[in-house]
Amino acid sequence: MDASHSRSRARRLLPHLTAGVCAAVLVSGCSDPASGSPEAEPSKPASASGTAGDLQNDYQTVIKNVLPSVVQIDATGSLGSGVVYDSKGHIVTNAHVVGNEKAFKVTVATGEKVQRASLVSTYPDQDLAVIKLDSVPDGLKPAKFGDSEKVEVGQIVLAMGSPLGLSSSVTQGIVSAVGRTVSESRAGGGTGATIANMVQTSAAINPGNSGGALVNLDSEVIGIPTLAAVDPELGDSAAPGIGFAIPVSMVRTVADQIIKSGRVTDSGRAALNITGRTVVDENYQPAGVALVSVPKGGAAEKAGLRVGDIVTGIDGTPVTTITSLSEALASDKPGQKVTVTYLRDGAEKTAEVELGEI
Template structure:
C-alpha cells in the first residue's frame, strides 16, 4: 500500500489500477510572416459562453474547496468533507480503516489538525471523524439533493489524488442509480452500495472521501471508487462512482446524533453464505452457511445447507449478486426466495429484515 490512500478498490471483482503521469507543456517557435514585431503576443477572444462556464467553475472551486480536507490515517492519505461547524468531517470507511486518530489538513492552511473517529460504517463505506479543535474560519460544505441529480449535469471532483491536495477534476454525471460492489481484499470494505452516482470526473487514489460537486456549489456525492476494464487489466477512463448525498446525510446525521448508525435502511435476509459452483465450475447460487436466529430467512424456514438461486425475479449466482439484489430492497419489504434443498426446488415468501 502506498502513501496516498488509497487503497485500490474493486468494482465487483475488478481490481482498481491507477497511475499518474506528469505532463510538461511543449511550445515551439516558427518563422511565420505575421507582420508582428518579434516578442509581441496576442490573446484570442474567449467566447462569452466559455467565459461564463469558466467563471462558474472558479466560483464553485472558491466556495467549496475550503470545505474539502486531506486526511492522514496511519501511513495512508485520503480526503474528507467538512460536514458542520462543530468539526465533524465525513469520509469513506475505507479511508479511516482501522485507525482511531487522524491528521487533517485544510485547503487553505498547512497547519496539521488532529481528529478522532466518531464511528465507521463499512456497510455503506462511510465514516465520520471529528476535529479535536475547530479552527477559526472552518467552513462546512453545502449538501445538495439526490433527487435533483440528473444525467448530463456538470460536476467537479475535489480531493487529494495521490497526495496532491486540493486537486479538482471535471466531468458530468454519467448515470444514477448504479449498484456497485467493492472488493474487500484490496483495501475496500466489501460493501455493496446502491444508488451510486456514476461520473466521468477523474477519481484517483486519494480522492476517496472527497466531494463530488455540482455547479451550484452543492456536494452531491462522496467519490469512492473508480473502475478498470477487467479484460485488459487497466484503468477504464471516465468511470467513477460516488455515494449519493442522500445516503451520506442519512448516515452522517445518525452517527453525529447517536454515535452509531441506528437505522441502516438496508434490507437483509439474515444469513451468512458463500458462492457455490456447478459441474462446469460456473457460479450457481449462494449456499446458506448460517441462519440468524429469528431473522428473515429463519422465519421463512430457510436452513443452513440450502442453496439460494433467486430473490424475487432476480437470478442469484454469487454472494455479490445476492447483495446487489438486496441493495435495491427495503427492510419490511415482502419478496420470495427460491432455493434448492436435497435436490428439490422450493420457493418461500420472505419479509426482509434490516442489515
C-alpha cells in the same frame, strides 16, 4: 515505492461493471460545455452560461466556495479526502480511508495548519465514516449538501480531493448515470460493500479522491467519490471516465446517525438475516449461496428457510455469489416482501420472505 501504492487505498470496481466503458466515454465526449453553441443555451441549467468564459467563471466560483470545505486525511500508510460536515468539526469520508485507525492528521485542502482528528464511528456496510477535529479552528467552513432527487444525467460536476496526495486537486465531468449498484473489492483494505443508488460520473476519480466531494455548479456536494472502474483487459488499470460516488442522501443518513448516536442505528438496508457462502457447480462456477446459519427470528427463518438451503434467485434475479445476493437486495427496504428461489435436497423451491434489516 510509487505514489499509487504509498497513498490512499482507493477502491476498485468489480470487473463485471467495466462493460460500460465505451458508453461512459461517449457521454463524456458529447458533454463538453465549452463546445456548446448559442442555440443549445436554453437546455443548459441557469448556472451554466453559454460562453466558455462564463462557464470558467462558474467553475472558479464553485471551487472558491467548496474547496475550503474539502480536507486531506492522513492515516497510517494512506492518504484520502474528507468533507467538513458541520461547524462542530465533524468530517465525513469513506470507511476505507480511515481503515482501522482511530486518530488522524487533517489538512484543509487550501493548505492551512495540520489539525488532529479522532474517529467517531465507521460504517463499512456503506463505506462511510465520520471523524471529528480535536480542536475546531477559526473559520472552519462546512460544505453545503445538495438533494439527491435533483441529481440528473448530464449535469456538470467537479470532483475535489487529494488524488495521489496532491491536495486542492479538482477534476470536471458530468453525471453519467444515477441509480447504479456497485460492489467494492475487499483487496487492499477495501470494505467489500455493496452500495445502491450510486452516482456515476466522468470526472476523474483517482487514488486519494476517496472521501472527497462531488459538487454541482450550485456549489452543493451531491456525492462522496468512492471508487473507479477498472478494465481487466488493460491489466486492471483504471477505466477512463467511469467513477462512482455515494449519493448525498445516504451520506446524510449515515452521518447524522453517527453524530447523534455514535453509530448507525437504522441502516435502512434490507437483509435475509442469514450467514452464507458461495457454492460452485460441477464446472466449478459460482452457482448460489448456501445458508450456513439461519438465526431464529430472522427473515429467512420466519419464511421457512433453513441451514443447507442454496439461494439461487431473488424476485427472478439470479443469485450465484454472496456479492450478487447483496446486489439483489441493495435497492430493497426492510419489511418489503420478495420471492426467494432456493434448492433443497436438489429440488427447486420458492418462499416469500419479508426482509429484515442489516
